[in-house]
Amino acid sequence: MTYAQAVGQAASRIEERSWEHSLDAQLQKLLKTGHQETIDTTLNSLFKEDLNAYDVLMDGVEAVSESSSIMVDIDGVPTAHDVLLVAAPILAWTRFSISSGAIPADILSTLTAHFSAHLLADGTHLAMSPTLFSIDQLPRSHVETYAKTHKLAQAALKGTALKADLKAPETAPFLADTRYLLVAVVARAGAPLFRWQMPANQANFIGERTTALEQWRAQAMPTVARLLPGCGIELLLPEAYYMACREADKLIRPVSIRAAVHYLTHTLAIEPSELRAVIAGFGEESADGQVDEYRVAFTQRQTPDVIYGVVWPLYGQEDEEGTPPEGVQPGGIDAQLAKPVTPVEEIIQYLNAAGITQIKKHGERYVSEFCDDCGAPLFADQVGELAHAEMPEDAPSGTEHFH
Secondary structure, eight states, rough: HHHHHHHHHOSSSHHHHHHHHHHHHHHHEEETTTHHHHHHHHHHHHHHOOHHHHHHHHHHHHHHHHHEEEEETTTEEEEEEEEEEEEEEEEEEEESSSEEEEEHHHHHHHHHHHHHHHHHHHOOEEEOOOOEGHHHHHHHOOHHHHHHHHHHHHHHHHTOOOOOOOOOOOOOOSEEEEEEEEEEEETTTTSSSSGGGGGGGGGHHHHHHHHHHHHHHHHHHHHHHHHHHTOOEEEEOOEEEEHHHHHHHHHHHHHHHHHHHHHHHHHHHHOOOGEEEEEEEETTTTTTTTEEEEEEEEETOOOOEEEEEEEOOOETTTTTOOOOOOOTTTHHHHHHHOOOHHHHHHHOOOHHHOOOOEEEEEEEEEEBBOOOOOBBBOOOOOOOOOOOOOOOOTTTTTTTTEE
């Protein structure tokens, strides 16, 4: 798409914004009319030919699907309003099952009130979806995200109640997983959406944002706990849809390791020191040696059998060498030149923190393989053979549905 290339080559902010306006208008038409295939084809083409333009287009299509400008009649005068789709991620972990689906009306009302009072700027409108989403149940395309944004925005402006999504896809059972509340926030064009954007709070927006998150956690936690019985939970900062989802994807990874160790030690009645972890990198066959994810296999120290496994995907700029921390680091130039922590080092830190000290790392990269029967990922055992994670036959029943 030439607009995306033009944005990338603009020589001034004025020119860049002009091209962005044209790009947004084109994307708005495509998303409104359901042309996801056209967008995907263009993204695939730019990915091969022009990575800079690909990034511009991806940023653009995400922005236009999760935010919009709409006209609202106020006393007969059409007035521009900004709309943003916000996701409020919830990290959850348990030895049982993590709920999703319809949110009871009283709980929805309470969460909506807390969301508005502690996170949003004065004068905003909001509508919260009456569904607690798993990652499998979120909008699967930019077109679906666009439709969800506008459906919730209309409910926010009209004050109408929404029905929970019917026929939501089944979600795979995990010991640790993310759940999401989706909210559309509407404000007059240019007016603040969040509390930390309000004029009185701008000078200390970092502190205000921290306070907003603390208040959201303190006030919403008891209500969220009713939605997720039997679970440990952590509420993350609600943010723009795509950003919030990406942050949650990263932050659920260490929780998955802690939950796995907790589950294994309690189910098998053993200490963490009696477990071994085996880390191996996996990627696509055609990906030129690139590691897409690490898979962590767990065995008991006295046997080689893989009894459980956790997948640690890599996102964005992450790779096996690690990504340097952003911004100026405390400690001067030496700290800025410090070697970044690699994903493997990070995984080992979390394993150690959970009490596992016997850890093996395979140097070779494996092709991502899955079980032909159930689709579960295969894990490398201590000698490097790929194996299905299977709990011991004498383990207490009722746990075998977890992969």
